[in-house]
Amino acid sequence: MTAYDEGLSEAAMPSPTRRQQTGTRSARSLLLTVFGEYVRPSGEAVWTSTLLHVLTGLGVEEKAARQALNRMGADGWIAAERTGRRVRWAPTEHGRTLLTEGAERIYSFGRDRESWDGRWLVLLVTVPESQRDLRHRLRNGLTWAGLGSPAPGVWISPHPSREAEAKQVVADLGLDAAAFSFCGPFAGVGSERDMVEQAWHLGELAEAYEEFVARFAPRPGASGVPDTSGVPGASDVPGLSGAPGLSDVPGASDVPGASDVPDSIGTPRTPDEILFAQIRLVDEWRRFPRLDPQLPLEMLPPHWIGLRAANVFDDLHLQWHATALRRWTELAAAD
Known part of the structure; x- marks a missing residue:
């Protein structure tokens, strides 16, 4: 799982369902968007007052905006630069890397799709129910990599090229010794479309x-x-x-x-x-x-x-x- 996904899931994905996920906007989510869309490309630090003006215009209360700024700073996404009593904010090197990664994914998303050869990437990996935090991190990472789960412990993608990203997610979580993967076309048991819907x-x-x-x-x-x-x-x-x-x-x-x-x-x-x-x-x-x-x-x-x-x-x-x-x-x- 990428650290960008951690930030995305915290800031923009607080709810469990897709409908809620796409309908909920938080101060932190909007702030991430502002930094990714304007602050990162400019390469210039931005004053707190500018960020407050924009977030207020977006319907965020000043207290919530300041809390979101402080939280992003504490999480290492941005750093404060003080000039007298005023404060400017800029992405850290770590934050800039993650925002760049996110921008590349966002702006390339939804465009022309490659032709499909009918092969599926299948990943088998399980985490005990008792290890809920690990299960959550695995799900976040594999979901960001584009995989879906039609059944417990089974993850699939029609893009075999995602194997490297899925492998990195599994390895980062220390699950590689208990995971297996393979590629191939759908066989004759069950319905391929049903599998897609369940995933x-x-x-x-x-x-x-x-x-x-x-x-x-x-x-x-x-x-x-x-x-x-x-x-x-x-x-x-x-x-x-x-x-x-x-x-x-x-x-x-x-x-x-x-x-x-x-x-x-x-x-x-x-x-x-x-x-x-x-x-x-x-x-x-x-x-x-x-x-x-x-x-x-x-x-x-x-x-x-x-x-x-x-x-x-x-x-x-x-x-x-x-x-x-x-x-x-x-x-x-x-x-």
Whole structure:
């Protein structure tokens, strides 16, 4: 298990079900997103006041924001730099490595899928019920590596290339002497699709994607279509001016109840609103690499909504990026 996964599971995955995991946003989760999206790439430390301004705009109380900062510092993700009575924060070397790893996983997630040769990676490893902490760490690590468990002690992935990552997880936990793995096609006993459903519960995952699309996807003529004015070059990017690229996403406007989602993103117009919308977008999306094993198309239901959700994320992230980054830079410089 990577340390990034530990931080992700603590900050963004406090609940046991996929629906809860994708619906819960904490101060620490949002702070991780801010550091990963803006502080890490800039290479500059950021004042506490800047972070408090952003988190307050995201609905986080100041006390909770300060507690999240202190906890991230205590956990070695970030370090404080004092100038008189003021404090700036920057990722530690350890934290920068983990944030970079997470960013690579997040921004490559959901894109083109490789053709599948029909082989499964199968890992057999068990941990006694009495060792709950070890069981939890094993599950977190293997889940982040994209494996699912259709039965106790059995883990599978349609990506044999994940074997090295799974092997590292098992070795780090001292379980390699009691684990076995092999690769091969599904045989004639049972149903391959039933195995997939038991390992990943695609219905719940589809629900999480539906909620994401309903919250973020703009619809032609609806108030949810983001305003591209003020975004340099937006009119020159195919599919961004007037957001036709998003309205072309099959089914994006047909999600049941899309207009009734309580916390749906409206039209972010001011620079602050666009910055906050971008942070919320990334914060919610970064949960999906842990939930979605990126199954081959052959193993997915027809018209899989995960593909539509990936298009929504990619288009909106690109559309909001310039204005959000400019506003972040202004805030960081003003303090």
